Amino acid sequence: MRDSTLQKRQQVIDKALDMFVARGFENVSVDEIIQETGISKGTFYHYFESKEDILADFGKVQNEVIQRWTQDGPKNVTSLEEHINRLFLELSDTVCEIPRLIRSIFALAAQNEKVAEMHGDLFRNLQKALSKWIPEPGKIDALVATYAGTLYMWSHEDNADLKQMVQERMNVLWRGIGEADGKIKLTPSFDRSRKVRVAVIGGGLAGLTAAAYLSEHPNVEGILFERSPQFGGRAFTYEKEGFTLNYGAHAIYGIDRHTISKIGQELGLTFSSRQVDKRKVIYEKNGHMTPAPLDAINMLKTDLLGPLEKVRFVGEIVSIVTNIHKMKNYATLGDFFAESTVSEEIKELWEHLVCSNFFISPEDARKVPGSVICEYYQNLFLAQRPVNYILGSWAVITNQLTQKIEKSGRWELSMREAVDEVAAEGEQFRLTTKKRTELFDYVIFAMPVQQVAKLLKGTPWENEVVPYENNTSTEVLVYDVGLKRVVNRPFSYISDMDNKCFISDISATDNTIAPPGGQLLQGIAYLHDNFESEAELKEYQDRRVEQMEQLFDRHYPGWRDEIAVKRMSKKAMVQSVKAVASNKFMPVRIDGLPFYFCGDGCEGKGQLAERAFSSARQAAKLLIGQLQA
Numbered sequence: 001m002r003d004s005t006l007q008k009r010q011q012v013i014d015k016a017l018d019m020f021v022a023r024g025f026e027n028v029s030v031d032e033i034i035q036e037t038g039i040s041k042g043t044f045y046h047y048f049e050s051k052e053d054i055l056a057d058f059g060k061v062q063n064e065v066i067q068r069w070t071q072d073g074p075k076n077v078t079s080l081e082e083h084i085n086r087l088f089l090e091l092s093d094t095v096c097e098i099p100r101l102i103r104s105i106f107a108l109a110a111q112n113e114k115v116a117e118m119h120g121d122l123f124r125n126l127q128k129a130l131s132k133w134i135p136e137p138g139k140i141d142a143l144v145a146t147y148a149g150t151l152y153m154w155s156h157e158d159n160a161d162l163k164q165m166v167q168e169r170m171n172v173l174w175r176g177i178g179e180a181d182g183k184i185k186l187t188p189s190f191d192r193s194r195k196v197r198v199a200v201i202g203g204g205l206a207g208l209t210a211a212a213y214l215s216e217h218p219n220v221e222g223i224l225f226e227r228s229p230q231f232g233g234r235a236f237t238y239e240k241e242g243f244t245l246n247y248g249a250h251a252i253y254g255i256d257r258h259t260i261s262k263i264g265q266e267l268g269l270t271f272s273s274r275q276v277d278k279r280k281v282i283y284e285k286n287g288h289m290t291p292a293p294l295d296a297i298n299m300l301k302t303d304l305l306g307p308l309e310k311v312r313f314v315g316e317i318v319s320i321v322t323n324i325h326k327m328k329n330y331a332t333l334g335d336f337f338a339e340s341t342v343s344e345e346i347k348e349l350w351e352h353l354v355c356s357n358f359f360i361s362p363e364d365a366r367k368v369p370g371s372v373i374c375e376y377y378q379n380l381f382l383a384q385r386p387v388n389y390i391l392g393s394w395a396v397i398t399n400q401l402t403q404k405i406e407k408s409g410r411w412e413l414s415m416r417e418a419v420d421e422v423a424a425e426g427e428q429f430r431l432t433t434k435k436r437t438e439l440f441d442y443v444i445f446a447m448p449v450q451q452v453a454k455l456l457k458g459t460p461w462e463n464e465v466v467p468y469e470n471n472t473s474t475e476v477l478v479y480d481v482g483l484k485r486v487v488n489r490p491f492s493y494i495s496d497m498d499n500k501c502f503i504s505d506i507s508a509t510d511n512t513i514a515p516p517g518g519q520l521l522q523g524i525a526y527l528h529d530n531f532e533s534e535a536e537l538k539e540y541q542d543r544r545v546e547q548m549e550q551l552f553d554r555h556y557p558g559w560r561d562e563i564a565v566k567r568m569s570k571k572a573m574v575q576s577v578k579a580v581a582s583n584k585f586m587p588v589r590i591d592g593l594p595f596y597f598c599g600d601g602c603e604g605k606g607q608l609a610e611r612a613f614s615s616a617r618q619a620a621k622l623l624i625g626q627l628q629a
């Protein structure tokens with residue numbers, strides 16, 4: 001149609017919709033529309049097959065709202081709940097003045113094929129848009145049904161406020177989704193006359209989690225100090241060219257048994273996750289690719305083990321799950337290997353698994369305590385969902401934690417403010433920064449343990465933290481590339497067993513973090529830390545970059561020509577304390593010290609971010625427990 005024809009057609013639609021709104025769809029005839037708009041009957045039927053056709057156009061506005069919402073980047077998503085509520089509220093906005101017409105549409109959808117089709121398309125689009133953030137179809141259906149039901153009820157009431165009705169019903173639904181166990185949260189009551197002042201040093205996952213728990217308590221106030229210009233620490237998220245990049249990735253291992261799920265329930269966080277496709281997790285060895293033996297199906301398919309070894313490896317898994325594996329009694333994996341009768345293939349597989357899950361080199365994998373490996377894999381093998389990505393990245397979690405702390409009104413979140421000194425003053429602690437000096441009743445250190453040791457140097461507490469100052473960290477080479485188009489997608493994860501590096505196609509699992517049609521790949525190479533000189537280290541790093549790029553070349557041909565965003569760090573700290581026997585995780589409380597400690601270098605459940613979350617939860621709960629005692 002020509003522009004002028006389209007314009008005229010739109011004028012007819014607008015006028016007709018006005019008439020439907022004022023008098024109800026069924027009370028307006030085609031003749032009346034023709035009369036009001038001054039067009040001929042022939043023109044009307046040239047534009048539309050029937051009066052119902054006009055309504056089909058009405059769906060366009062709603063579809064545009066859905067489309068705009070889908071293009072919103074994760075950085076602005078403060079919580080899944082708010083993000084999805086916003087979509088329903090914006091949809092409500094487009095119809096809240098026309099209850100009569102909506103009532104007509106509901107009635108017509110039951111009688112008229114075209115209107116039913118328009119209605120159906122709209123709800124299907126809505127479902128599709130929501131599936132970007134919610135992988136479970138049942139939850140999507142519940143949300144859409146709640147919205148549709150509310151719309152229906154509202155259209156049959158006089159003068160009701162649609163947006164308020166939608167908001168109220170969504171709140172009820174989210175509470176149902178969020179607290180699956182249906183427990184009612186009890187906030188402990190304090191009978192102290194003065195508020196307790198707490199300082200949290202460090203605004204990474206651990207510091208934010210500890211402060212969020214404490215912010216729930218009416219008699220606790222505090223300051224969260226973060227020295228950098230943003231919160232999130234190593235889980236800091238930023239957007240570039242439409243790609244959402246984390247400094248650290250946002251994979252969650254065994255999410256159904258992971259501390260983040262518990263924290264989500266306890267703090268009322270809403271987020272969603274999607275599982276990495278196990279069939280597309282591939283190991284490459286000597287130029288040959290084979291499925292990683294992650295479950296029974298992959299175990300049958302993999303060439304990594306021969307038939308007898310497969311049976312033996314299943315036996316290994318069973319003994320880990322039932323906690324009877326002999327490995328737990330050995331000081332290190334290497335010591336276990338020295339005495340074990342298992343085949344070299346199984347030993348290599350164990351070593352590779354430990355490299356992948358602990359992000360360490362084979363040399364270091366052999367130094368991990370047997371008990372740590374057994375505990376880790378018992379949890380992971382029992383999990384229903386081994387590897388998931390938080391949809392929208394860490395920002396979805398950190399945004400909610402920050403908001404929760406702020407909303408309490410009792411906490412100050414201070415960025416660009418490093419704590420330089422901690423000292424005792426009577427029964428309190430004096431913290432000094434470049435900006436101020438403040439007194440606190442309690443201090444939580446939520447930063448890498450080596451930095452805690454430095455901060456407490458020269459204080460009366462120095463000796464107690466000496467055992468942690470020389471801990472070594474887990475470091476990797478990270479190579480992120482955002483590609484303008486999907487160059488290849490044969491797997492979601494490919495691990496080069498010979499060179500101990502891997503590439504995750506993060507956008508294959510989390511479709512929220514790349515622009516439409518784009519692909520976000522993260523390459524990681526494990527590093528050892530045994531160097532004689534700086535020159536040797538440099539030469540080693542350059543070789544690792546080369547091996548990483550060769551892995552990209554082999555599996556993502558043409559990737560170099562499609563780069564929209566590239567970021568490389570030759571030495572990124574994944575875990576502040578490497579899980580090897582010569583290191584020592586810091587306890588959440590140390591005998592003789594009046595402080596609390598948390599972070600991924602502290603004692604806690606799991607590895608990486610789970611250690612940060614679990615130690616922070618523990619620190620906050622212990623502190624609250626002490627207040628109640």
Ligand SMILES: Cc1cc2nc3c(=O)[nH]c(=O)nc-3n(C[C@H](O)[C@H](O)[C@H](O)COP(=O)(O)OP(=O)(O)OC[C@H]3O[C@@H](n4cnc5c(N)ncnc54)[C@H](O)[C@@H]3O)c2cc1C
Nearest residue numbers: 202204205206227233234248249251418419599600608609
């Ligand atoms: C490349 C990479 C990939 C990763 N992938 C995963 C993954 O897939 N899954 C997973 O679970 N984990 C992953 N991790 C690990 C995860 O990011 C970390 O375990 C987690 O972010 C650690 O959080 P934290 O709060 O303990 O420490 P940090 O994030 O280090 O937070 C400490 C904060 O303290 C601040 N600070 C330090 N000193 C002071 C001071 N004196 N005053 C004020 N502030 C101070 C720092 O600026 C920092 O923000 C990955 C990490 C990296 C680097």
